[in-house]
Amino acid sequence: MYLLSEALYFPPVQNANYEGILAVGGDLSTERVLLAYKSGIFPWFNPNEPILWWAPNLRMVLFFEELNVSKSMRTILNRGIFEVTFNQEFRAVITNCRSVKREGQMGTWISDEMIEAYCKLNEMGVAKSVEVWKNGKLVGGLYGVDLGTVFCGESMFSKVSNASKVAFIALANQLKKENYKVLDCQVYNEHLESLGCREIHREEFMKILKT
DSSP states (O other), rough: OOOOOOOOOOOOOOOOOOSSSSEEOOOOOHHHHHHHHHOOEOOOOOSOOOOEEEEOEEEEEEEEEOOOOOHHHHHHHHOOOOOESSSSSSSHHHHHHSSOOOTTTOOSSSOOOHHHHHHHHHTTTEEEEEEEEEETTTEEEHHHHHHHHSSEEEEEEESSSEEEEEEEEHHHHHHHHHHEEEEEEEEOOOHHHTTTOEEHHHHHEEEEEHH
Protein backbone atom coordinates (compact mmCIF):
# COMPACT_ATOMS: atom_id res chain seq x y z
CA MET A 1 0.00 0.00 0.00
CA TYR A 2 1.47 3.31 -1.11
CA LEU A 3 1.51 6.35 1.21
CA LEU A 4 0.72 9.46 -0.80
CA SER A 5 2.63 12.70 -0.35
CA GLU A 6 1.75 16.21 -1.54
CA ALA A 7 2.90 15.23 -5.04
CA LEU A 8 0.13 14.50 -7.55
CA TYR A 9 0.99 10.89 -8.17
CA PHE A 10 -0.59 7.44 -7.97
CA PRO A 11 1.27 4.16 -8.34
CA PRO A 12 0.21 1.70 -11.08
CA VAL A 13 -3.15 0.07 -10.34
CA GLN A 14 -1.50 -3.36 -10.45
CA ASN A 15 0.09 -2.49 -7.10
CA ALA A 16 -3.25 -2.62 -5.28
CA ASN A 17 -3.49 -5.20 -2.51
CA TYR A 18 -5.84 -8.18 -2.57
CA GLU A 19 -8.69 -6.03 -1.19
CA GLY A 20 -8.20 -3.47 -3.94
CA ILE A 21 -6.59 -0.73 -1.84
CA LEU A 22 -3.84 1.01 -3.79
CA ALA A 23 -2.85 4.01 -1.68
CA VAL A 24 -3.62 5.93 1.49
CA GLY A 25 -3.46 9.61 2.35
CA GLY A 26 -3.23 12.63 0.13
CA ASP A 27 -6.20 14.95 -0.22
CA LEU A 28 -9.44 15.44 -2.13
CA SER A 29 -8.29 18.34 -4.28
CA THR A 30 -9.97 18.50 -7.67
CA GLU A 31 -6.63 17.82 -9.37
CA ARG A 32 -5.94 14.67 -7.35
CA VAL A 33 -9.48 13.28 -7.56
CA LEU A 34 -9.61 13.84 -11.31
CA LEU A 35 -6.19 12.22 -11.76
CA ALA A 36 -7.44 9.25 -9.76
CA TYR A 37 -10.47 8.64 -11.96
CA LYS A 38 -8.46 9.05 -15.13
CA SER A 39 -6.07 6.44 -13.72
CA GLY A 40 -8.80 3.90 -12.87
CA ILE A 41 -8.78 4.76 -9.15
CA PHE A 42 -11.48 6.08 -6.81
CA PRO A 43 -11.59 7.29 -3.18
CA TRP A 44 -13.64 5.34 -0.65
CA PHE A 45 -13.21 5.69 3.09
CA ASN A 46 -15.09 6.30 6.31
CA PRO A 47 -15.42 9.82 7.74
CA ASN A 48 -12.62 10.81 10.16
CA GLU A 49 -10.35 8.10 8.76
CA PRO A 50 -7.43 8.38 6.31
CA ILE A 51 -8.37 8.64 2.63
CA LEU A 52 -8.19 5.25 0.90
CA TRP A 53 -7.74 4.99 -2.87
CA TRP A 54 -9.08 1.87 -4.57
CA ALA A 55 -8.40 -0.02 -7.78
CA PRO A 56 -10.13 -3.39 -7.27
CA ASN A 57 -9.12 -6.43 -9.27
CA LEU A 58 -12.73 -6.91 -10.38
CA ARG A 59 -14.67 -3.89 -11.64
CA MET A 60 -18.46 -3.76 -11.87
CA VAL A 61 -19.52 -2.17 -15.16
CA LEU A 62 -22.46 -1.87 -17.50
CA PHE A 63 -22.05 -2.45 -21.22
CA PHE A 64 -25.05 -0.62 -22.59
CA GLU A 65 -26.28 -3.42 -24.84
CA GLU A 66 -26.56 -5.56 -21.68
CA LEU A 67 -28.86 -3.16 -19.81
CA ASN A 68 -31.66 -5.23 -18.28
CA VAL A 69 -35.02 -3.48 -17.95
CA SER A 70 -37.60 -5.87 -16.53
CA LYS A 71 -41.16 -6.03 -17.82
CA SER A 72 -42.47 -4.50 -14.60
CA MET A 73 -39.90 -1.72 -14.84
CA ARG A 74 -40.89 -0.99 -18.44
CA THR A 75 -44.49 -0.65 -17.27
CA ILE A 76 -43.43 1.88 -14.63
CA LEU A 77 -41.43 3.88 -17.17
CA ASN A 78 -44.30 3.87 -19.65
CA ARG A 79 -46.73 5.17 -17.03
CA GLY A 80 -44.76 8.41 -16.88
CA ILE A 81 -45.08 8.86 -13.13
CA PHE A 82 -41.46 10.01 -12.85
CA GLU A 83 -39.71 12.97 -14.45
CA VAL A 84 -35.96 12.77 -15.08
CA THR A 85 -33.54 15.70 -15.31
CA PHE A 86 -29.79 15.81 -15.77
CA ASN A 87 -27.33 17.86 -13.72
CA GLN A 88 -29.92 20.24 -12.30
CA GLU A 89 -29.59 19.63 -8.53
CA PHE A 90 -26.17 18.10 -7.97
CA ARG A 91 -25.73 19.15 -4.35
CA ALA A 92 -29.21 17.93 -3.46
CA VAL A 93 -28.49 14.55 -5.05
CA ILE A 94 -25.16 13.96 -3.30
CA THR A 95 -26.62 15.15 0.01
CA ASN A 96 -29.51 12.70 -0.32
CA CYS A 97 -27.06 9.93 -1.22
CA ARG A 98 -25.49 10.57 2.16
CA SER A 99 -28.65 10.91 4.24
CA VAL A 100 -31.01 8.28 2.82
CA LYS A 101 -30.63 5.04 4.78
CA ARG A 102 -29.85 1.82 2.96
CA GLU A 103 -30.73 -1.66 4.10
CA GLY A 104 -27.79 -3.37 5.74
CA GLN A 105 -25.70 -0.20 6.12
CA MET A 106 -25.02 1.44 9.47
CA GLY A 107 -23.77 4.76 8.09
CA THR A 108 -22.32 6.54 5.11
CA TRP A 109 -18.90 7.14 3.59
CA ILE A 110 -19.98 10.46 2.05
CA SER A 111 -18.45 13.04 4.40
CA ASP A 112 -18.72 16.83 4.24
CA GLU A 113 -15.25 16.80 2.68
CA MET A 114 -16.42 14.42 -0.04
CA ILE A 115 -19.49 16.50 -0.78
CA GLU A 116 -17.47 19.68 -1.21
CA ALA A 117 -14.87 17.93 -3.37
CA TYR A 118 -17.47 16.55 -5.79
CA CYS A 119 -19.46 19.80 -5.83
CA LYS A 120 -16.26 21.53 -7.00
CA LEU A 121 -15.91 18.90 -9.71
CA ASN A 122 -19.53 19.57 -10.65
CA GLU A 123 -18.78 23.28 -11.00
CA MET A 124 -15.97 22.28 -13.39
CA GLY A 125 -18.42 20.20 -15.44
CA VAL A 126 -16.76 16.91 -14.49
CA ALA A 127 -19.06 15.49 -11.80
CA LYS A 128 -22.69 15.20 -12.90
CA SER A 129 -26.02 14.08 -11.53
CA VAL A 130 -29.31 12.54 -12.58
CA GLU A 131 -32.46 13.62 -10.74
CA VAL A 132 -35.77 11.76 -10.52
CA TRP A 133 -38.89 13.70 -9.58
CA LYS A 134 -42.41 12.67 -8.61
CA ASN A 135 -45.13 15.28 -8.20
CA GLY A 136 -42.46 17.98 -8.17
CA LYS A 137 -40.40 16.41 -5.38
CA LEU A 138 -36.91 14.94 -5.67
CA VAL A 139 -37.36 11.24 -4.94
CA GLY A 140 -34.26 9.62 -6.42
CA GLY A 141 -31.04 10.15 -8.28
CA LEU A 142 -27.39 9.38 -8.71
CA TYR A 143 -24.10 11.14 -9.32
CA GLY A 144 -20.69 10.33 -10.73
CA VAL A 145 -17.65 11.52 -12.61
CA ASP A 146 -17.84 12.01 -16.38
CA LEU A 147 -14.60 11.20 -18.20
CA GLY A 148 -16.00 11.79 -21.68
CA THR A 149 -16.31 8.19 -22.87
CA VAL A 150 -16.59 6.48 -19.47
CA PHE A 151 -18.99 7.59 -16.73
CA CYS A 152 -17.92 6.55 -13.23
CA GLY A 153 -21.01 6.17 -11.06
CA GLU A 154 -20.50 6.96 -7.39
CA SER A 155 -23.74 6.60 -5.46
CA MET A 156 -27.51 6.59 -5.87
CA PHE A 157 -30.51 7.10 -3.62
CA SER A 158 -34.22 6.39 -3.67
CA LYS A 159 -36.98 7.78 -1.48
CA VAL A 160 -39.73 5.86 -3.27
CA SER A 161 -39.69 2.43 -4.86
CA ASN A 162 -37.84 2.17 -8.19
CA ALA A 163 -36.65 5.80 -8.30
CA SER A 164 -32.95 4.91 -8.33
CA LYS A 165 -33.57 2.36 -11.08
CA VAL A 166 -35.25 5.06 -13.15
CA ALA A 167 -32.17 7.27 -12.71
CA PHE A 168 -29.81 4.46 -13.66
CA ILE A 169 -31.77 3.45 -16.76
CA ALA A 170 -32.10 7.07 -17.91
CA LEU A 171 -28.36 7.60 -17.52
CA ALA A 172 -27.49 4.38 -19.34
CA ASN A 173 -29.75 5.25 -22.25
CA GLN A 174 -28.32 8.76 -22.49
CA LEU A 175 -24.72 7.54 -22.39
CA LYS A 176 -25.49 4.98 -25.08
CA LYS A 177 -26.88 7.73 -27.33
CA GLU A 178 -23.69 9.72 -26.81
CA ASN A 179 -21.49 6.72 -27.71
CA TYR A 180 -19.91 6.23 -24.30
CA LYS A 181 -18.01 2.97 -23.91
CA VAL A 182 -19.11 1.86 -20.48
CA LEU A 183 -20.80 2.89 -17.23
CA ASP A 184 -18.41 2.16 -14.37
CA CYS A 185 -20.18 1.00 -11.19
CA GLN A 186 -16.97 0.21 -9.26
CA VAL A 187 -17.90 -2.73 -7.00
CA TYR A 188 -20.41 -5.57 -7.11
CA ASN A 189 -23.86 -5.51 -5.60
CA GLU A 190 -27.02 -7.46 -6.41
CA HIS A 191 -29.03 -4.34 -7.32
CA LEU A 192 -26.55 -3.46 -10.08
CA GLU A 193 -26.39 -7.05 -11.28
CA SER A 194 -30.19 -7.10 -11.68
CA LEU A 195 -29.83 -4.14 -14.06
CA GLY A 196 -27.35 -5.96 -16.28
CA CYS A 197 -24.03 -4.95 -14.75
CA ARG A 198 -21.22 -7.48 -14.47
CA GLU A 199 -17.67 -7.73 -13.20
CA ILE A 200 -14.67 -7.51 -15.50
CA HIS A 201 -10.99 -7.77 -14.66
CA ARG A 202 -9.09 -4.61 -13.85
CA GLU A 203 -6.87 -5.05 -16.91
CA GLU A 204 -9.88 -5.04 -19.23
CA PHE A 205 -11.33 -1.98 -17.52
CA MET A 206 -8.01 -0.12 -17.87
CA LYS A 207 -7.88 -0.92 -21.58
CA ILE A 208 -11.35 0.56 -22.02
CA LEU A 209 -10.43 3.60 -19.94
CA LYS A 210 -7.19 4.30 -21.79
CA THR A 211 -8.43 3.68 -25.35
